[in-house]
Amino acid sequence: MAKRGGNKRVDPSFDEPHRASPSRFAVSEDDRVVPSGRRKKRSKKAARASRKTRRRSSVGLLGRLVYWCFVLCIWLGIGGIGLVAYYGAQMPSATTWAVPERPPNVKIITVDNKLLANRGVTGGEAIGLHEMSPYIPQAVIAIEDRRFYSHFGIDPLGVGRAFASNVLGGRLSQGGSTLTQQLAKNLFLKPDRTVERKVQELLLAVWLEQTYTKDQILEMYLNRVYFGSGAYGVEAASRRYFGKSARNVTLAEAALLAGLLKAPSKLSPARDPDAANDRAEVVLAAMRDQGMIGAKELSLAMKATPTRAASYWSGSENYVADYIMDQLPDLIGEVRTDIVVQSTIDLNLQKLAENSIRELIAENGKKLNVSQGALVSLDNTGAVRAMVGGYDYAASQFDRASEAKRQPGSAFKPFVYLAAVEHGSTPDSVRNDAPIRIGNWTPQNYKGKYYGQVTLTTALAKSLNSVAAQLAVQVGPGAVVEAAHRLGIQSDLQANTSIALGTSEVTPLELTAAYVPFANGGYRPKVHFITNITTTDGKQLYQASAGNAPRVLKPEVVGMMNAMMQETIKDGTAGKADFGWPAAGKTGTSQKSKDAWFIGYTANLTTGVWFGNDDGTPTKNITGGSLPTLAWNHFMAAAHEGVPVRKLPGEWYPTPVPSVDVGEPVADAGGGNGVMRSQRASDVPTGSIRRPSADVGGPKVRREKSLLDIILGN
Structure with missing residues (x-):
């Protein structure tokens, strides 16, 4: 076969031995998919290079992040500075900045410099x-x-x-x-x-x-x-x-x-x-x-005991602190700096007073339906030594001692008897305790008991309403009101005959203060809670005046009143008050036993006690001779412990005549009223009084004058 192009055809063969030929198809080592060992070494280097590249990339990212954060911080700083500058420019100059004064504090201390309370913002x-x-x-x-x-x-x-x-x-x-x-x-x-x-x-x-x-x-x-x-x-x-x-x-x-x-x-x-x-x-x-x-x-x-606090300031001393704060504007004006107020309060007496009220209510509150009480105690200068305005200050901050007006009942009778004594009567003057009618009013004795002919001393000691009403008619209600105001009652009093039984409302503080002249010999001092006020550095802002208290009672009148009111504790309605000291006073119970009182005094302290309910609901037959006298006894006995005994001021010597045997009422055939032998007869005031048909009758007898009546020209 002729050649084409001068080339010989070569067919592929897999049986012949390999011959290197550039023109022959063959797979070399370098052509393998999996590289040879030399190729592997080159790949590791590449991996390391790749990792370095990645690291350089990460570092670059972090760097950029830091950079931008830094930039952001700068801008935030600039913004912050601008913000501060903007708002700072709206503030007053720093040279005018000054720490404002702390709101003033009122530190109230006791008579012996113990802390009583702090008040203020x-x-x-x-x-x-x-x-x-x-x-x-x-x-x-x-x-x-x-x-x-x-x-x-x-x-x-x-x-x-x-x-x-x-x-x-x-x-x-x-x-x-x-x-x-x-x-x-x-x-x-x-x-x-x-x-x-x-x-x-x-x-x-x-x-x-x-x-x-x-x-x-x-x-x-x-x-x-x-x-x-x-x-x-x-x-x-x-x-x-x-x-x-x-x-x-x-x-x-x-x-x-x-x-x-x-x-x-x-x-x-x-x-x-x-x-x-x-x-x-x-x-x-x-x-x-x-x-x-x-x-x-x-x-x-x-392990310490967990703290549990009252929902409000507790302690009866806070009633006193509130009262003092109310007085400050009138004494020193607006409080502009820290001040120290020295009070007349004796902290020991204050705690005694608080316990006297709290314990009796805790023991008898539910049983006798009584929820509140108040106690005030003053010395002969008018300084308030203790004042309790209620059962629990934390529960109620209303001060029943200085703010609550209640009917005093028979605790008002001493002013009736005082007016009678100043109009010529004496402790041994006699009145006929029997049912009477004054206009449409028929005052009745407690439990309907009447004692017939009794002395004024007996009538006051046994708190006979009939005799008190007779005396109010005898002297006139106006004279009773005048006597009460003269001794220190501040409230308005109704000049009617029922005032004899304490129908006009008064506060415990003013009623107690009005008894002080009986204790100090006839002088009416100014009631006060504060002796002086100073700043914390000692600058004096107020000093209580030491002026003399005006005489409001003659010495002989003081003697007669004390002679009568001592019998209230010795042999009258306040027998539970007796603690061994010469003391006098008067119980009082308002209608339906809504209020029960006892105001009593020694030559050292005059103390008044009240029990009742804020809403005026009746107690369960509490009388002035029960809880009030017990609280008074508890407080006064402790207050006088270790104090030398002193007798009450004033003297009165009764006319030496046979004593009166008061005893129990003796039934009278006419109407069941009692008749008693008295040491002498006395007129029953006529006026507008008329006796019911069942009253004990008897001839009117001219009142005999005592030796003191002659001396006083009565």
Whole structure:
């Protein structure tokens, strides 16, 4: 076959031995899909190069991220500075900034300089950091601002921690404010949650740190911060919750106070004692973590009895404090600085008075349907030594001693007898105790008992209504009103014959004060609760005058009144009041036993007691001779313990005639009224009085004059 193109055809063969030929189809080592060993080495190098490339790429990405973050921070910083500058420019010049004065506190102390109460917006005085228990600042720092002594007013770490916690938690649960920031907010700013307020807070915090020391800032904070239940500052809070000064607070109590700062109103032990104590345990744990207390201290504090506080200020001394606060504007005007008010109150007597009322109501309240009581005690100068305005101040702040007007009943009769004595009668003058009618009024004796012919002494001791009404007619109601006002009754009195039985309302304070002239020899002193008022640095603002009290009773009249009213305790309706001292007084019970009274006195103290109900519902037959005399006895016996015995002022010597045997009423055939032999006869006042047909009759006898009547020209 002829050649074409001069080439020989070559057919593929797989049987012949391999011959290297460039034109022959063959697979070389380099043509393998899987590279040879030399090829592998080249691939590892490439991988390493690739990884380096990736690393360089990552570093570049991180670098770019850091860069842009840095740029962002710069812009945020610029924006922040601009924001601060903008809001800062709207604030007054820093040269005019000054910490505002703390709201003034009124410190009320007793006659012997013991604390009675604090009043004012804060509810407590300011005390130095060095004065308060060291546990208090430690506890507050541990739970509120652990880096307080190292930051410059703003704690970046704290802000960052709070921010991260809030972001992770998905809600605003923590704040990064330092104690300095909190102080700045409380001192200068409103509690608005705005950017402007926050910027101003930061600026003020830095200013505070530059102007004051750390201890000064902490002291200002602790004396102004709110602790719940109306208490501002640690002293007020300590008094409020523990009944003692912040100087004496224990570790457990300090932890409770510090715990309240998170939510003062919600965590107050007066509202939720369990929540308050749970929070206190968190504070104790924080103090232990920071090395402020040891394991033993922690264990003891954890075992402390949980604090439970009354829902309101407790203690009867608060009635006195409220009364004093009402008087201050008239004495010194507006209170502009911290002041100290020295009161006339004796704290021991105040506690005795409180216990006298509380114990009897606790024991007999439900049984006798009585829920309230009041007690007032004054000395012969008119100084109020104790005043209890109710059963429990925490439950009711209404002062029943100085504000509540009630019918005094027979406790008003001494003014009737006083008017009669001043019009010529004497303790041994005789009146016929029998049913009478005055116009349409028919006064009746207790349980309808009548004793016939009796002396005025007996009539007053046994509180005979018939005789008191006769005397009111004899002297005229106007004379009775005048006598009562002259001795110190301030309330308006109705000049009618029923005034003889105490139908015009008075307060326990004024009624008790009106008995003081009987105790001091006939003088009416000015009733007062305050002796002097000073600023905390000793500047005197007020001093009670030492002027002489006016004489309102003649000595012989004092003697006759005391002679009659002593019999009330010796052999009359107030027998339970007797405690061994020369004493006198008068019981009183209003209609349906709504009010029960006893006003009694010695040569040292005059004390009045009232029991009843605020709504005027009747008690279960309480009389002035029951609970009131028991409370009076309890208080006066303790108040006079260890005091030299003194007799009552004034003397009166009765005409030496046979004594009267009062005894029990003797039935009379005419109408069941009693008739008694008296030491002498006496006219029954006529006037508008007329006797019912069943009355005991008898001839009218001219009243005999006693030697004292002749001396006085009666």
